[in-house]
Amino acid sequence: MPDGSKREMELDGVRIEDILRSLGVNPVEVIVAKNGKIVSEEEQASYADELKIVRIVHGG
């Protein structure tokens, strides 16, 4: 999760965008790495996958 916490979810072929929304995360504000690699939120994830939700920072 963007705050550094971890969640375990029972998933089977769920779109990452839907996962984000179920967690209350706005997909526009984050990028998601599936098993260490950035993927589109159109991709699906299952129980065995590890997702890292990264909040995009934009300041300088």
Added chain:
Amino acid sequence: MLNQAERERYARQIRLFGEDGQEKLKKSSVFVAGAGGLGSVVSIYMAAAGFGRIRIVDCDSVELSNLNRQVLHGSDDVGRRKARSAEEMLQGINPEIDVDAIVGTIDEDSLDRLLQGCDLIMDAMDNFPTRYLLNRAALQRKIPLFHGAICGFQGQATTIIPGKSACLRCIFPRAPPAATFPALGSTCGVIGSVQVTEAVKYVLGSGELLTDRLMLWDGLNSCMDEVACVRDSSCRDCCNKYNVETNNMWNNVETE
């Protein structure tokens, strides 16, 4: 050739990468986009390291609320143009280099002119729309872009080598919502230092660049992490041959 003062000034770097390496830095011209928190760290370390020519551009004036992180500027600079105080600070740190400090806005109309003669682009902006302009300009000119961004204790960095690595748009297909961001100077220090290290390595041809990887700094948990990125074959910035190679680099540009 380095003069005697330069040999002394850069003695510890010459131990690291030799006079040849130092001369490569001296021959490099860098564009630093912004003289804020990241721009301060980036430009100060690049000046100290001996990058031969630094062009730094910012349109703002120094405010008191900038001073917690924007170490280019001091209390006496409040109200002055950031470009002016940046010029004085950088030239004071290293009179051997050329500093070209410009009061100006980085936009579609100005960027082509601002980048003339520059070999590297340092992203020290505070918004994604301008970062996308820098990304496209880097792709069009085939020069590297060193991305950095911060928010509070968090930061991110990546290196973009046109034609070889994922570009900024591949990694961030759309801009996050604009918002006033909290900022800690030391976070700028971490991320800006990574950007400069990358630029040094690029010029020297040393080490493993931060390409196709997004480095993530979580200062609150003292954790450095990275995620892999790949070129997006449908990326509208780097995989659209027409847009990248056309002379009209702003054709069909969408910055948001």
